[in-house]
Amino acid sequence: MKLNYKLSIAILFFGITAFGQSTNNSENVASNQSSYNIENNLSMGIIQKDSTKVKEMRDVPWFVERYKFSFGFYGGYNNTNIQLDSKSGDAGAEVDFENDLGYNSYTSSIFTDFQWRSSSRSRFMLAYYNLRRDSSKKLEKTFDFGENTYEINTTIYSYFNVGVYRFSYGYAILSKPKYEVGLSVGAHILELQLGIGVRGDNINAEVSDNFGVTAPLPDFGIWGGYAFTDKFAVNGEFDYFAVQIDNIDGEVLSYNLSATYKLSNHFNITGGFNSLNTTIDVTGKRADARIKWGNNGLSLRAAYTFGTKKWK
Structure with missing residues (x-):
């Protein structure tokens, strides 16, 4: 009876520890994914902005001077x-x-x-x-x-x-x-x-x-x-x-x-x-x-x- 009690406590402790570790890993993965998404969006935004600038520049005849x-x-x-x-x-x-x-x-x-x-x-x-x-x-x-x-x-x-x-x-x-x-x-x-x-x-x-x-x-x-x-x-x-x-x-x-x-x-x-x-x-x-x-x-x-x- 005492052995079963101790075994139950050990299993419970191991389960809590494993769950906590899993939770931390999930949070880290989510955090990393979020950071990646933010960086990717910023990069895309910069690229799109640069592309817009390129599109706005116009080629005109050489005699068009300011x-x-x-x-x-x-x-x-x-x-x-x-x-x-x-x-x-x-x-x-x-x-x-x-x-x-x-x-x-x-x-x-x-x-x-x-x-x-x-x-x-x-x-x-x-x-x-x-x-x-x-x-x-x-x-x-x-x-x-x-x-x-x-x-x-x-x-x-x-x-x-x-x-x-x-x-x-x-x-x-x-x-x-x-x-x-x-x-x-x-x-x-x-x-x-x-x-x-x-x-x-x-x-x-x-x-x-x-x-x-x-x-x-x-x-x-x-x-x-x-x-x-x-x-x-x-x-x-x-x-x-x-x-x-x-x-x-x-x-x-x-x-x-x-x-x-x-x-x-x-x-x-x-x-x-x-x-x-x-x-x-x-x-x-x-x-x-x-x-x-x-x-x-x-x-x-x-x-x-x-x-x-x-x-x-």
């Missing part, structure tokens, strides 16, 4: 026709500045522009150039301009100055490794100053008519570019719009086509054809005017680019 500053030379041919009415409302004649006033149709100028890409698809552009022209000629016909009549065989002097500001925002609706195509909205702002005058031996005072206007001309357009190689690309743009703003009724048609060669990581050179044609009708207290001016020619520019990075 910042680009250009400086260049432009030479083009002008067509300038202007009608200036009198204050009383009498219509003036339309004067062809090239044919009637002896202007050289060819003019040249330097220009500058700046481009900023806020993303691989969005670009902001700002450009400026100006032309200053003047002439002196003996008239071959009589015409009315502003408040005065200018008689045949009278020697007159005249000037025509224009400053052109261009601002635009464009968004590339197609953006691929070799090409991009986008839409744009912007404005050409023209600062015009012009005048005709005469002074002769029998004239005691100078007779002249002068006119000036700043005309904002909004436009909408389409633009794009294609990289044929890793150093050569072609770009183009077409813009048009007609609008009336206060006392100014304007129309603008602008387009360009250019070829760019990459000299180094930060420098490239571009040659192209540029065209800008405008019609501006101004109704003012001092006088009414109609200005038709077109400028078409070739440009050559050098550009410095910086801020290159991987695009998202």
Whole structure:
């Protein structure tokens, strides 16, 4: 009886010990499995995050740079026709500045522009150039301009100055490794100053008519570019719009086509054809005017680019 009692206690003790050991082993296995799961999930999360980053990086044409500053030379041919009415409302004649006033149709100028890409698809552009022209000629016909009549065989002097500001925002609706195509909205702002005058031996005072206007001309357009190689690309743009703003009724048609060669990581050179044609009708207290001016020619520019990075 005593032996059975002792044997029962021994068996009970052994069972408790074995159960405890089994429980500890199960807890350790569960703990290890949990740790493995956590580490595995973290690793997968990091891998997925890295994969997402890789997927977000985009391959774009080499000419898509974050910042680009250009400086260049432009030479083009002008067509300038202007009608200036009198204050009383009498219509003036339309004067062809090239044919009637002896202007050289060819003019040249330097220009500058700046481009900023806020993303691989969005670009902001700002450009400026100006032309200053003047002439002196003996008239071959009589015409009315502003408040005065200018008689045949009278020697007159005249000037025509224009400053052109261009601002635009464009968004590339197609953006691929070799090409991009986008839409744009912007404005050409023209600062015009012009005048005709005469002074002769029998004239005691100078007779002249002068006119000036700043005309904002909004436009909408389409633009794009294609990289044929890793150093050569072609770009183009077409813009048009007609609008009336206060006392100014304007129309603008602008387009360009250019070829760019990459000299180094930060420098490239571009040659192209540029065209800008405008019609501006101004109704003012001092006088009414109609200005038709077109400028078409070739440009050559050098550009410095910086801020290159991987695009998202």
